[in-house]
Amino acid sequence: MMRYLAPVLVGLALLAIWEVWVSLADIPVFILPAPSAIGLALVENFASLMAALWVTVKVTAAAFFWAAISAIGLAIIFTRARLIEMALYPYVVTLQVTPVVAIAPLILIWVGFDNVSHALVMIAWIVAFFPMLTNTVQGLRSVDPQLHDLMRLSGANWWQRLCYLELPAALPSILTGAKISGGLALIGAVVAEFVAGSGASTGLAWRIIEAGNRLEIATMFASLALLSALGIVLFYLLSFCEWLLLHRWHESFRRG
Amino acid sequence: MTALALNEAGLVYDNGFAALRDISVQFARGSFTALVGPSGCGKSSLLRLLAGLEQPSIGSVTGLAQSDIGFVFQEPTLLAWRSVADNIALPLKIEGHAQSEIEARRDEALQLVGLTDFANALPRQLSGGMKMRVSLARALAKRPPVLLMDEPFAALDELTRFRLDDDLRAIWQRQNCTIVFVTHSVTEAAYLAERALVMQAGEIKSEIAIDQSDRADDFRGAPPFIAACAALSQALGHKRAAAK
Numbered sequence: 001m002m003r004y005l006a007p008v009l010v011g012l013a014l015l016a017i018w019e020v021w022v023s024l025a026d027i028p029v030f031i032l033p034a035p036s037a038i039g040l041a042l043v044e045n046f047a048s049l050m051a052a053l054w055v056t057v058k059v060t061a062a063a064f065f066w067a068a069i070s071a072i073g074l075a076i077i078f079t080r081a082r083l084i085e086m087a088l089y090p091y092v093v094t095l096q097v098t099p100v101v102a103i104a105p106l107i108l109i110w111v112g113f114d115n116v117s118h119a120l121v122m123i124a125w126i127v128a129f130f131p132m133l134t135n136t137v138q139g140l141r142s143v144d145p146q147l148h149d150l151m152r153l154s155g156a157n158w159w160q161r162l163c164y165l166e167l168p169a170a171l172p173s174i175l176t177g178a179k180i181s182g183g184l185a186l187i188g189a190v191v192a193e194f195v196a197g198s199g200a201s202t203g204l205a206w207r208i209i210e211a212g213n214r215l216e217i218a219t220m221f222a223s224l225a226l227l228s229a230l231g232i233v234l235f236y237l238l239s240f241c242e243w244l245l246l247h248r249w250h251e252s253f254r255r256g
Numbered sequence: 257m258t259a260l261a262l263n264e265a266g267l268v269y270d271n272g273f274a275a276l277r278d279i280s281v282q283f284a285r286g287s288f289t290a291l292v293g294p295s296g297c298g299k300s301s302l303l304r305l306l307a308g309l310e311q312p313s314i315g316s317v318t319g320l321a322q323s324d325i326g327f328v329f330q331e332p333t334l335l336a337w338r339s340v341a342d343n344i345a346l347p348l349k350i351e352g353h354a355q356s357e358i359e360a361r362r363d364e365a366l367q368l369v370g371l372t373d374f375a376n377a378l379p380r381q382l383s384g385g386m387k388m389r390v391s392l393a394r395a396l397a398k399r400p401p402v403l404l405m406d407e408p409f410a411a412l413d414e415l416t417r418f419r420l421d422d423d424l425r426a427i428w429q430r431q432n433c434t435i436v437f438v439t440h441s442v443t444e445a446a447y448l449a450e451r452a453l454v455m456q457a458g459e460i461k462s463e464i465a466i467d468q469s470d471r472a473d474d475f476r477g478a479p480p481f482i483a484a485c486a487a488l489s490q491a492l493g494h495k496r497a498a499a500k
Contacts (some may be wrong), residue, residue, distance in 0.1 A: 072428045149309055153327050154347035164346060168337050249337045249378050 038225065041218035049207065049219075053226050056189055056203035059117065060234070063124030064185040068178060070125075071075040071132035076162065079140040096130040100188065104195035116196055120203075124188030124194070131180040139173025140166050172250055175242040182234045190227065204230075257403055258281045258318070259285040259434040260306055265315030267301050275301035277458045279315070283436060285401070288428055290445035291438045292488060293455035299438040300330075302455070303404050306436060320402055323351060326395030328405040332387035334379040334394075341366065341375040344394045351398075362446075365397035368427055385416035389423075396427065411441070421447055442492065446484035447476060454491040462491045 015035045021027075022034040029037060042049065074092075078085035104123045111119035143166055151161045167174075193205030204223045211219040247253040260283040269275040276298045283289055283306075291299045304310045308322050319325075332345050344365050348358045366372045369389040379387055388408055395403060405424075409417045425448060428435055439445050445452045446466055454462045464487050467480040475481050 144331075144333065146329045146331060147335070149329070150307065150329070150333055150347075151350070152324060153307060153322050154350040155323055156350045160350050164350070165335070168335070171337075249380060251380070254380070 030215050030217050033221055037218045038221040040217070042127070042225070044224040045219055045222065049204075049222060049226060052202055052204045052207045053230065056186075056193070056205065056227070057230065059120045059124055059189040059192065059203060060186045060230070062121045063128050063188055064178075064182055066121065066125050067128035067132050067181050067185060071129055071177070071181075072136050072174065075133055075136035075140055076166075078137050079166075080158070092130070092133065095126060100127050100191055101195065104192060108196060118194060120189060120192040123192035124185050127191070128181040128185035131184065132174075132177040135172060135173045135177025135180070139170025139177075142173070143169045172246060172252065175238070175245065179235065179238045179242070182238045183231060186231050186234060211237030217254070259287075259295060260280045260320070260436070261318040262302070262305065263316045263318065264311040265305060267298075267305060267310055268313040270320070273459055276305065276312075279350060279460055281453065281460060283434055284436055285404075286432050287451065288425075288435045288449045289437065290449035290452040291436065291455060292440065292442060292445045292452050294492070294494070295440065297455045299440075299455055300406050301435050301458075303406050303438050304435060306402075307404050323398070324374040324401050326398050326400035326403045326404070328388075328391050328395050328408045330407045330410060332379070332384075332391040334387060334390055336379050338391050339376050339378055340371060340382070343379070343390055347394060347398055361397045361399065365393040368396055368430075369393040369423065378486050382476045383416075385412055385420065388412065392420075392424070392427075396431070399431075400433060402436070403428075405435065407440065409444070423436045424448065424476075428489040442485050443476075446481050446488060452488055453483070454488065456493075464488060464491060 010165065019034050019036060022032055033041075073204045074088075078089075100123055103126075107122055108116070108119045111122065147165055147169070148161070151165055189203065190205040194209065197209060199208070204227050207223045208220050208227075210215070211223060243253070262279045265276060266274065266280045267443050268274045281300065289301060293299050301310065305312055305317055306319060307325050307327050308317070308319070335346065338346065341362055345358050345362045348361055362377075368377055369392055371386065371389055371393065374386065375384065378402070379390070380460070381388065391408065399445055409420050412420065421444060424435075424437075435449075437445075437448055439448075450468050452464045452466060453460050454464065464484065466484040470478075470480070472478060
């Protein structure tokens with residue numbers, strides 16, 4: 001019980017200190033609004049903020065989905081064909097180490113402002129893809145060689161080996177990668193919306209820019225709070241999936 | 257009649273290490289052979305050659321198809337996410353047997369190793385000895401004419417090992433399969449097998465027949481067992497320190 005109660009109590013205490021401090025120090029609302037003002041802004045702009053949240057959720061979910069599909073697919077190819085891995089890996093690394101903010105405008109130009117949602121997904125995908133790929137490759141490579149021998153002795157073809165052995169054995173690593181990629185997909189979506197700017201996107205990041213320009217700092221904080229909440233929900237959703245798939249058999253869920 | 261044979265076979269790994277040299281040996285159908293020797297002498301490599309998991313660098317292997325071979329590894333080698341029953345059934349499923357056939361063989365194998373009550377348990381819920389029984393049941397479910405076992409009970413405590421040795425002999429007598437059993441234990445080889453091949457540095461140094469003709473329940477105290485242990489120890493080069 002305390003596991004859940006303790007962080008809630010800490011949060012409430014911090015909000016209370018914030019509220020009192022802003023009031024006592026008489027800090028202007030355009031510098032730092034009180035939590036109550038942020039709450040009020042959230043209620044007043046509820047419909048538009050929820051619409052913006054939905055846009056960001058869609059970009060994040062699409063980027064995460066494509067990152068997962070492409071990373072697992074490419075990881076399977078990498079572990080099957082060393083030559084393909086050697087040929088492609090430097091370019092995958094290049095994609096990872098190039099700052100996404102620097103290439104995002106190019107992607108927007110190439111994909112076109114008529115298809116801005118596709119461009120946003122693509123930018124977020126670039127950010128989310130790499131951890132999923134490296135974790136999946138590592139998981140597929142870490143399968144016990146004796147289990148591979150067992151499959152050979154049973155006459156398993158590559159598809160049976162993949163379905164019965166490699167993917168289930170790699171699942172813990174894949175899910176660790178998914179937890180990292182989920183958070184990065186959201187960060188990627190926010191960066192993409194910032195770069196797209198000028199109302200081309202209508203997600204939460206755009207609402208932050210717009211509210212900032214209008215000095216509606218309370219609305220800005222409300223958008224920020226929603227973004228954080230979305231990140232937390234995403235993390236716990238993926239952690240729940242991990243628990244669902246692994247708790248029966250994996251050592252990491254064994255209680256000491 | 258010969259079930260398996262190695263004909264002047266040698267095995268050199270990619271790093272240049274010669275694991276086996278010029279090995280010629282036959283394994284008669286229905287026989288129980290132990291391969292004994294110190295660590296690194298090539299016992300497991302010989303077994304992998306027989307199973308077709310390695311190809312000989314020179315010479316040849318006369319044997320059966322991989323589907324006719326049951327292999328028991330040193331570790332239980334179970335899929336942690338599958339239940340005991342599903343672990344046993346998996347090779348049969350891969351081989352494409354009908355579901356009714358799979359269930360029949362799976363249940364029979366579970367009964368042979370005495371784990372029927374644990375069919376739905378996951379590997380992590382079992383003791384070391386029970387996991388090894390599952391591994392044995394998985395190999396037996398294929399009803400293989402040949403069973404190759406690579407130090408399967410090495411990591412178990414002595415009592416569990418004695419019990420599994422007895423179970424294995426009973427299964428061998430009932431199934432009438434050919435067993436090649438790798439061990440570094442002289443007493444285990446003498447207790448289980450009719451013949452022991454002593455290996456050293458990638459070669460078979462000697463072959464010792466073990467008299468199992470008059471086998472009583474207390475075989476571990478019987479003269480043929482003690483004689484076999486002494487012969488095996490001597491073949492392995494063990495000498496008592498000379499008294500001064």
